[in-house]
Amino acid sequence: MKKIWTLLAIAAISTLMAADGAEIYKAKCFSCHGEKAAKTALNKSQVIAGWDAAKIIASVQGYKNGEGGPMKGVMKPIASGLSDDDLKAVAATISSFK
Ligand code: HEC
Secondary structure, eight states: OOOHHHHHHHHHHHHHOOHHHHHHHHHHHHHHHHHOOSSSSGSSSSSOOOOOHHHHHHHHHHHHOOSSSSTTTHHHHHHHHHHHHHHHHHHHHHHHHH
8 A cells, every 4th residue: 555655656746847838839839830740830930730749859959960941040949958858748749739
């Protein structure tokens, strides 16, 4: 019985610490990519709604490494400010938008 409580406690703590994709999206992406990622950011980006998580992660990793389109300078500092966990969480959130 004791073991179960310990496991529950660990599960609760890791849930609290897990990056929250929806919060990250609201705080760091929403202003440009819009509600449900359906806008062209600054009228320049592709609409990323409908992208799968792997494509979003690859693209944002690219910005970290200085790759991207003509407006990549906008995305670079944003991409660099995301940890791998944040990026995974926010990519999962974006790919789940309907
Ligand atoms: C200040 C406005 C702004 C914010 C905030 C912003 N973006 Fe972007 N994003 C852009 C622009 C502009 C582009 C197009 C850049 C280019 O030319 O490659 C872009 C492109 C992208 C692309 C690739 C789409 C394409 O056109 O190839 C992805 C994926 C992306 N952003 C994800 C995110 C995520 C995730 C966040 C939040 C962590 C975010 N963006 C926050 C402006 C923004």
